[in-house]
Amino acid sequence: MAEFQAAGVSPVAISVDLPEASRDLAVKAGYTFPMLSDPDAEVIRRYHLLHPAAGPDGHDIARPAEFLVDSSKIVRWTNFTEDIRVRARADEMLAAARQLH
Amino acid sequence: MPQTTERRRNVAPWWGLLFAIGAIVCNLVLFLVSLSWQGMLPWLSLLCAILALIFLVVGLLRAFAQAHIYRGRVLSVVLTVVSVLPIGLTAFAFVTARRLPNSVAVPQVGQRVPDFTLSDSSGKQVSLDQLLAPASTGSQAPAPKAVLLIFYRGYW
Numbered sequence A: 001m002a003e004f005q006a007a008g009v010s011p012v013a014i015s016v017d018l019p020e021a022s023r024d025l026a027v028k029a030g031y032t033f034p035m036l037s038d039p040d041a042e043v044i045r046r047y048h049l050l051h052p053a054a055g056p057d058g059h060d061i062a063r064p065a066e067f068l069v070d071s072s073k074i075v076r077w078t079n080f081t082e083d084i085r086v087r088a089r090a091d092e093m094l095a096a097a098r099q100l101h
Numbered sequence B: 001m002p003q004t005t006e007r008r009r010n011v012a013p014w015w016g017l018l019f020a021i022g023a024i025v026c027n028l029v030l031f032l033v034s035l036s037w038q039g040m041l042p043w044l045s046l047l048c049a050i051l052a053l054i055f056l057v058v059g060l061l062r063a064f065a066q067a068h069i070y071r072g073r074v075l076s077v078v079l080t081v082v083s084v085l086p087i088g089l090t091a092f093a094f095v096t097a098r099r100l101p102n103s104v105a106v107p108q109v110g111q112r113v114p115d116f117t118l119s120d121s122s123g124k125q126v127s128l129d130q131l132l133a134p135a136s137t138g139s140q141a142p143a144p145k146a147v148l149l150i151f152y153r154g155y156w
Helices: A002-006 A019-029 A042-046 A090-098 B012-032 B038-064 B073-097 B128-132
Strands: A009-015 A035-037 A065-070 A075-079 B117-119 B125-127 B146-151
Touching: A002 A009, A002 A090, A019 A035, A035 B117, A065 A090, A075 A090, A090 B146, B012 B038, B012 B073, B038 B073, B125 B128, B128 B146
Parallel strands: A009 A035, A009 B146
Antiparallel strands: A065 A075, A065 B146, B117 B125
16 A cells, blocks of 8 residues: 555545445455445446446446556556456556556 | 286376366465466366366276276266366356456546546545545645556455
């Protein structure tokens, strides 16, 4: 987390989880970055990341994706896994963050 | 019957079991740790499952179709039954984990991302503009150069 700050990058997590669930996860995992709640997958849809009926009880969730977005809201780096088991690694994202000018 | 006592050992089912365990280990490693070569692990798990199947079939064929040469009828059946579950789970995990929507409309490098306002874990509304603005709490903190938007499947 401090390393991301040193690179001038603020991580933000987005999912369909309700704020309470995000809080539980943040406490459990020790996350200090904002975790945003998109329960109706409205923003997830806007980003074309909807994975229909893939959640528990068959509700819609986000497909995993990472975007590095600069201050003009332009995408500078992306990562879309092809396998949900292969998760984005902090060192990959940090390397991308450090390459920003 | 001298050849009954001279029948060869049938080790193929043991290799089958070993590869079936290997396939499960690959999945566990994916689940538990994050490695730089983790992208290969799903393929490695699939390879292990395929090798396990091949060895188990060879083991069964030897035990039953070449019973005059090989021993291990009971062994090959038992080890095959034991290995079926890990092999099946590995194949199932491989298929389901990779069934991801592939939208061409996803924002790409160089494109502008849509704005949003969502509530954070304390229920406070947060917009993309706010995320890109200097932090209000840390007084002398400069505006971030970028934000890293991490969309995830959720926690359950």
